[in-house]
Amino acid sequence: xxxxxxxxxxxxxxxxxxxxxxxxxxxxxxxxxxxxxxxxxxxxxxxxxxxxxxxxxxxxxxxxxxxxxxxxxxxxxxxxxxxxxxxxxxxxxxxxxxxxxxxxxxxxxxxxxxxxxxxxxxxxxxxxxxxxxxxxxxxxxxxxxxxxxxxxxxxxxxxxxxxxxxxxxxxxxxxxxxxxxxxxxxxxxxxxxxxxxxxxxxxxxxxxxxxxxxxxxxxxxxxxxxxxxxxxxxxxxxxxxxxxxxxxxxxxxxxxxxxxxxxxxxxxxxxxxxx
Amino acid sequence: xxxxxxxxxxxxxxxxxxxxxxxxxxxxxxxxxxxxxxxxxxxxxxxxxxxxxxxxxxxxxxxxxxxxxxxxxxxxxxxxxxxxxxxxxxxxxxxxxxxxxxxxxxxxxxxxxxxxxxxxxxxxxxxxxxxxxxxxxxxxxxxxxxxxxxxxxxxxxxxxxxxxxxxxxxxxxxxxxxxxxxxxxxxxxxxxxxxxxxxxxxxxxxxxxxxxxxxxxxxxxxxxxxxxxxxxxxxxxxxxxxxxxxxxxxxxxxxxxxxxxxxxxxxxxxxxxxx
DNA sequence: GAATAAATAGAATATTTGTTCTGTTTTGGA
DNA sequence: TCCAAAACAGAACAAATATTCTATTTATTC
Numbered sequence: 001x002x003x004x005x006x007x008x009x010x011x012x013x014x015x016x017x018x019x020x021x022x023x024x025x026x027x028x029x030x031x032x033x034x035x036x037x038x039x040x041x042x043x044x045x046x047x048x049x050x051x052x053x054x055x056x057x058x059x060x061x062x063x064x065x066x067x068x069x070x071x072x073x074x075x076x077x078x079x080x081x082x083x084x085x086x087x088x089x090x091x092x093x094x095x096x097x098x099x100x101x102x103x104x105x106x107x108x109x110x111x112x113x114x115x116x117x118x119x120x121x122x123x124x125x126x127x128x129x130x131x132x133x134x135x136x137x138x139x140x141x142x143x144x145x146x147x148x149x150x151x152x153x154x155x156x157x158x159x160x161x162x163x164x165x166x167x168x169x170x171x172x173x174x175x176x177x178x179x180x181x182x183x184x185x186x187x188x189x190x191x192x193x194x195x196x197x198x199x200x201x202x203x204x205x206x207x208x209x210x211x212x213x214x215x216x217x218x219x220x221x222x223x224x225x226x227x228x229x230x231x232x233x234x235x236x237x238x239x240x241x242x243x244x245x246x247x248x249x250x251x252x253x254x255x256x257x258x259x260x261x262x263x264x265x266x267x268x269x270x271x272x273x274x275x
Numbered sequence: 276x277x278x279x280x281x282x283x284x285x286x287x288x289x290x291x292x293x294x295x296x297x298x299x300x301x302x303x304x305x306x307x308x309x310x311x312x313x314x315x316x317x318x319x320x321x322x323x324x325x326x327x328x329x330x331x332x333x334x335x336x337x338x339x340x341x342x343x344x345x346x347x348x349x350x351x352x353x354x355x356x357x358x359x360x361x362x363x364x365x366x367x368x369x370x371x372x373x374x375x376x377x378x379x380x381x382x383x384x385x386x387x388x389x390x391x392x393x394x395x396x397x398x399x400x401x402x403x404x405x406x407x408x409x410x411x412x413x414x415x416x417x418x419x420x421x422x423x424x425x426x427x428x429x430x431x432x433x434x435x436x437x438x439x440x441x442x443x444x445x446x447x448x449x450x451x452x453x454x455x456x457x458x459x460x461x462x463x464x465x466x467x468x469x470x471x472x473x474x475x476x477x478x479x480x481x482x483x484x485x486x487x488x489x490x491x492x493x494x495x496x497x498x499x500x501x502x503x504x505x506x507x508x509x510x511x512x513x514x515x516x517x518x519x520x521x522x523x524x525x526x527x528x529x530x531x532x533x534x535x536x537x538x539x540x541x542x543x544x545x546x547x548x549x550x
Numbered sequence: 551g552a553a554t555a556a557a558t559a560g561a562a563t564a565t566t567t568g569t570t571c572t573g574t575t576t577t578g579g580a
Numbered sequence: 581t582c583c584a585a586a587a588c589a590g591a592a593c594a595a596a597t598a599t600t601c602t603a604t605t606t607a608t609t610c
Binding site for chain 1: 566567568569570571577
Binding site for chain 2: 017018021022036039040042043046047084087107108109110112113114115116117119120121124125127128131133136137139140155156158159160162163166167181248249251252253254255256258259260261262263264265266267270
């Protein structure tokens, strides 16, 4: 059969996604589920059957069909062809791309990305060896039972602190983010039985250390995310979680730290729910 | 039907190719044609039918079948599954794995960390294929010349925005972080020629989208860090940098996003210094 | 150079996969 | 609250795709 021309169907992936973003809002529930799923996992489309894809998106195969037709395709096969053609171009794998990017010249942004990707990957893998499971368990035990968690971290650690606050909010874990806004001193907000989650990396920010110290003196438990055993937070009786990020030149990313952060946050959230 | 175990069939692509190189020499003509073709164009196997593949290798479909069986597979489908899984390896179903972990009673914090480490590693590797070097170059060109960079991103994207502000400050790149503190509207701070760096992930925060839109209307260049081609930022003429983070259960980390962020920040800093 | 075994092509069949259809449920408007 | 329209799930059907079978050709051995 001659593949029929279909003037209303998107001819490229870009066009498809553009149309998707225009129309997804107004689509009925199930079709929107399809749209969201395809937007999130476009690479699955090329190598799956309608049935597999529908199951993964948690809809009926027929819903997926209606979705394809809604977009102007004659059916799933026509949509899939688009993804399969795209696939053919994208094949070179991670290792190849990394090499290619590096060869573009050390100065190019793409080469820089390749460097940080490699550093991030290595840092994350290393994380499994630097974080002690016992300490992690203790940290979860402390944070999982505290009535309120104080989060403190400045400079490079501030994004991590923000993220904790976001994650805790999402899981309805009571938390207080000490932002340092207005240079107001918020240390007086500490109450007995509460816990502190302090994040700091070399050169250790004085405010964070002072905050953790005063909390320790008042008998609050302190969990410390930091980068070495020689961190000043080690002197307090804090529960240490060690992350070491590999650097590229003078720059250090936060990829591994965030992996630790989300794992800790989710573990604390889960502990709370299960009592 | 239960997928039958087949002890003689290669279980991985590596094993398949190894066996191929051992045996190809001694194979009859047509089967060898099959072997050579697959060795040369392995990427086509995942998305083709036997008929297509046979035609491309210039053999009969039945020859391709005999070839598959010669290698120990029950048929073409089994061989193809190997190639499809290889492609799929980048997106294991973490939701299912997490459920399994829970059912096994392995909901320990350490197990959770392992999950996020694995998700982070895979996400970072995937970053190499989702970020287009051309777009990255354009983004660096825009941000590297703008007199001021406006950074906007809320909720889950806020840590990323903070980090950009920190990195830019360290490299003395003029930047302005729109924090949303006090719900003050800061959109009037935009001046001609300046650039916007917008970060948003599904569900896209309305404030970020509105900010980027109003910037776009005033003719400012917008660089968008987002998670899919169907993001609302795509509709503006923004320069897109795509990151997709794998999720664990309902949770998604930021490991890959931060690798991209630091690479972009450093590249912009370098561009400024070198003129 | 004939006999035998192996390999092959193409047709026939079985299976999987895509698509359409129908009765039912949900949603939105009067 | 009822009615009409849209959306939906699941089953039935159609198309495509994989697999097997058989007659024929090609290679190998004696």
